[in-house]
Amino acid sequence: MDGAVLSREFFDGPVEEVAPALLGHVISHRTPEGEVAARLTEVEAYAGPLDPASHAYRGPTPRNEVMFGPPGHVYVYFTYGMHFCMNLVCGPDGTSMAVLLRAGEIIAGEDVARARRPRSTVRDLARGPARLCQALGVAREQNGLDVCAPGGAMTVLRGEPADPALIRNGPRTGVNGAKEIPWRFWIEGDPTVSPYRPHVPRQRRKITTEG
DNA sequence: CTCTAGATCCTCT
């Protein structure tokens, strides 16, 4: 990596075009523990108000307000009571499109990432959206960070763009609505792409005590 | 590899 940061214009476009274009580029996060960088191998696009699967579908809330701001910022959210996931906001200020970063290959700071995920194999360090956040040390405090500022704590660096012939797309993972929108993009054959798991609503541990 | 289940709390209705 030579430290070239992707421009804000890169993110200021239709999310379904920005998402596959991100494959092969590098997300990097610097903390006091060190810097960790991951080459993106799998992403998902979310289209805002038109997309029932998007957090922005029902309009702005305190949680999703970053999605409605300018492109090139990070939207971090907390889910399942214990995990964080990160998105890169796309499209003009006022729209609410974003790309969920689902998986990557750790290419720098592997020692720091392994310290954060001691039970993980190297392959699994960032193989999944919550794993990626954990490996990079991303949590609530990083919500809203600008990734287009050279020298910033979190940046997206220009890498080797994925070979277009190897880019695949299919249904998004873990979502209930809009399954027909095939906006999960990944690099075919890359071992760090996460396994596809269809969504199954969790059963709440027994509701009725019957009587 | 597959399947099952538990963890755990924030957010919006």
Place this chain on the structure above:
DNA sequence: GAGGATCTAGAGA
């Protein structure tokens, strides 16, 4: 109150 853009461990094949 219900359920979630998930992960891990354990059992079985």
